[in-house]
Amino acid sequence: MMKKLLTIFTFVLLSISMTACVEASNTGVDANTQEIIESAEKGDTVAQYNLGVLYMNGDGVPQDYEKATQWLTLAAEKNDVEAQYNLGFIYGEYLKNIKKSIYWYEKAVAQNLPHAQNDLANLYRYGKIDDKVDYQRAILLYKKAVDQGYAPAQVNLANMYLNGYGLEVDLKKAFKLYELAALQDYPSGQYFLGGAYAEGVGVEKNEELAFHWFKLAAEQGVVSAQFNLARRYENGIATEKNLDLAKYWYEQATQQGDEKSIAKLDCFSQCQ
Secondary structure (H helix, E strand, O other), rough: OOOOOOOOOOOOOOOOOOOOOOOOOOOOOOHHHHHHHHHOOOOOOOHHHHHHHHHOOOOOOOOHHHHHHHHHHHHOOOOOOOHHHHHHHHHOOOOOOOHHHHHHHHHHHHOOOOHHHHHHHHHHOOOOOOOOOOOHHHHHHHHHHHHHOOOOHHHHHHHHHHHOEEEOOOHHHHHHHHHHHHHHOOOOHHHHHHHHHHHOOOOHHHHHHHHHHHHHHHHHOHHHHHHHHHHHHOOOOOOOOHHHHHOOOOOOHOOOOOHHHHHHHHHHHOOO
């Protein structure tokens, strides 16, 4: 049985039908890719999904978003939940067709996919559906994803408790959800947990634990965590003062365009 390819990308659906198959010869693709192509053309759902992934990533075939969407559509229409989710994401984020985004997300939500529950909740939360914020639907969907242990939804629901969006402010619940996400090695969860310890949100203030979680998040590329970690090295907060490491983490954040870190580096030599 063919296995699905792993990918960090999401994919797109175009409302067009397949007009041509990939030629079986003179494609310049390797044997594994050719096998996927041939299986996809014979109607194998997993192969159709995988071929969409390959075209999206330009992996083994030239990158071609149109072909990627055509193959992913075939898989989604045969109830492939991951294809449905990816189509919902792309329609919402890139094609700006909210109706189709909702359509595909709801297909995936009906199959209890936490990724789709979380992303559809975001649309309701930020007023992307009918230009109307709907916190109650967002909360319901976040909770369904949280019940499955989905870390992004844990962070999103924590932020709802933190800010009192659609429910009573509950800092302890927010902290617990951040912790659950952080313990899954989810970078945003680690960052927010560090912030909770730094500010004493829902837990007793603890700069040592704040430093620990900021460091883990910084190492995974969270720019705000990189800035906070640099500041702690610069000022010796819960660690020994280390200007070299402070400069290093400001540089890491600067590479991601963080304005506060850019300003720090601009004056770093004069400010010490």
